[in-house]
Structures are given as C-alpha cells and as structure tokens.
Amino acid sequence: MIAQSERTMIEPLTSTGQPGPHPWPTHQFRAMGSQIQLWLDGEEAQANPFFRRVEVLFRRVEARLTRFSGHSELSRLNAQPDAWVPVSALLWDVLQHALRLARETGGLFDPTLLPALEAAGYTASFEELAQRRSAPAGVTRPGCWTEVRLDPERQAVWLPAGARLDLGGIGKGYTAQLAVDLLASAGPALVDAGGDLVAGAAPRDFPGWPVAVASPGGEAAPDLFHLWLAQSALATSGIDYRRWQQAGEPAHHLIDPATGRPAESDVITATVLAPEATTAEAWATAALIAGRERGLALLLERDLAGALTGPAGRTELSPRLAAHIVWPVL
C-alpha cells in the first residue's frame, strides 16, 4: 500500500504535463487464457532473463492447475472424488488460499463450482468457447466447499462426490504474486495477468506504478480512476467480457453459489485493492456476486478497498479505496 506521505509526491509524468513514454522494460505473452504483461524497473539486459523465468513459471503453474486438460494435476484430483489424493505443494497452497477465502467471503467465493460453471456452458477455454454455439450441460452441485477435507500430514485432499475444483481466477492471481516475488530480486516489478494487477516495490522516483481501473466494456471508454500501485494487488471481476449464449440465454463465468447459475447481479464490474492477489481476486468476485447493496455493505463492514460499477456506469467506492485514488480528484 502507498504510505500517506508518499501520496503527496504526485507529479505529471513530464515537464509539459503530457504523458511521456514509460521508461521500464516490458514483456508480454499469453498464458492461462489471458494476456500477461510484465514490467521491471531496471536495465533491459538485466530484465530479459527474469522475464523468461516468469513466462516459464506461468506455463508450469498452468500445466498443473488448468481444468481444460485431463492430464493436469487439478483434473486428476477432480477425477477422484470420495478419496484421499496426495497433491503437490503448489496445488496444496493454492487450495489452502481458496478455502480460506471461501470461509472469509461466507462462500460467495467458492472454488468448488466447476460443475455449475460447466452447466452454464464454460467447458472450454474462452478462446475456444467463442467459436462454439452452445455447450453440453453438466451436473450442478454448488456450494460444497465446506465438505472439502485436507490432511496436512499427508498433504492430501478429499473431495466430496459431485464437487470439482476450478482454480482458474485464484490460480492466476497466485501465479502473478509469485511472479512479482521472483522479479523482486531484479528490481521493482508490475505484473498484469489478464487485467489483475500485482505490484512489488514502487519504481524509482515514483510513489508506485501508475495504473488505472478501466470502465466496463469497450477499450474506448474512459478510465474509471487512476492510482499508484505498490506492494499490493488490484483485481477486477466482471460480467462485461467473458459472456456467451447457453441454450439461447446469455451466460457468464461468475456463478452464484446460492443458485448454481450465472449470477444475476446489478454490478457489472467489481474491483478490489488488497495486500496480495488472491485476496483481491476472491473479494472482487464475492462483491460482484453479492450485488450492489450487499456488496457495498461487505466492503464497508470489512473496511476493504473496493469499487462497484453498475449498468449505467455509476461507480461507488469504499472510503478505503477512495483514499488511494489520484485521479479524478475527489
């Protein structure tokens, strides 16, 4: 988070007040169904080997956690319900994060909704899904995360019958956080994992990484707000992009655990700023599924830094987030 004293350092990026080129080496690639982009405050020659290591990291984690390959460790676990299955340290750690966040969000964030997600038609990567007209329905058994059992002694997981895990969003945030930690040994870094931003230390001469929260929908829409991001993560969940038709009905990827169907929310995008990526990711999803009134109440009650944008473009900010915004001037 940005310290109060640092927030007074805000200056236009160039002496003319016009935006200048960013000085930081960058690298981008596709992984986990998303565009990934990295920035490092350092020399290009120094940055490149680290960028390659991060790309390898994303591909390795994806290979273990993807639900779109029957060979991944996650798919093998999902295929063995009602049995203790030893898992790798990576899957164990991501699952621990996921179940902790399910508890903290009162089940609004639920990692066991894969059957419901497939029933809604999300059965292939989003790129493939865009080519399809419809998808077969699956079995819906939402909200059984409380029945998942963990054995720390054996590092083994037991899934109840009918529960299968989807660690897509939280796995991406987890990997982006690992990437920032890896890059930190070379310098201050920023990772954009398909719209979820994770920052390490602030780059030299700046109070943080200059980032924005985009308006829902098209690229042409003006940003909602700008802030400096340092040692924290900014995640946005939305029903404005990953949408498709299922049996003639519009569907999206955010499942309401109470119904097992795509959430009928009056929030289009929810953004949460948190000290680390999995927390930001889970609470953004939870606030969107909760809807405007309950979502805002959750942010206020828990003193979370968040923003909810409704269908008419109206954005409501928790005071905790408003304190970080540098533009527009509130």
Added chain:
Amino acid sequence: MTDNRRAAKVRAIRWMKGVLVAGSVAASLLGTQLLAERAAVETPPAAVLPAQSAQGPAWQQAPSRPELELGPVPTAAAPLRPVARSRSSR
C-alpha cells in the same frame, strides 16, 4: 373532606402518569437519535464516481464533481498515464 382528598389523589396520579408518558416518549426519541448517530459513525458512506461518457481518451476527460466529498485525498493535476489497466479477465 374525603371527596376533596380523593380528588387530589386522582389529580396527583394523573399528573404522575403524564410525567411518565412524556418521559418515556422523550427517552425513546433520544435513544433513536443516539442509535442513528452511532450507525452513521460505524458505517461510513461510499463515495460515488459519476458515470463517464465513452468519448475521447481518458486523460482528456474533465471529470465532473462527485456526489460526495471525502476528507484529504491525493490529487493529480492531470490524469496519470497508466502503464496497465485493471479490468475483468481478458
């Protein structure tokens, strides 16, 4: 004499009843106000950004005034040039 005493007693009881009812109403109103003040302190209001039109680049838009002013907040003379944007999964 007995009638006068009885009448005085009835007046005194009525007066006490009146005092009790008025006191009860006043206490109830005061309690409601205190609870409302406490609720207002415990639940800070959310700030609201106005909906923005989808015309023109972000840093050329003059933001209109929000509906609620907060305490001291950081300011920027011009929009930053963001290096990245948070948005729903791409």
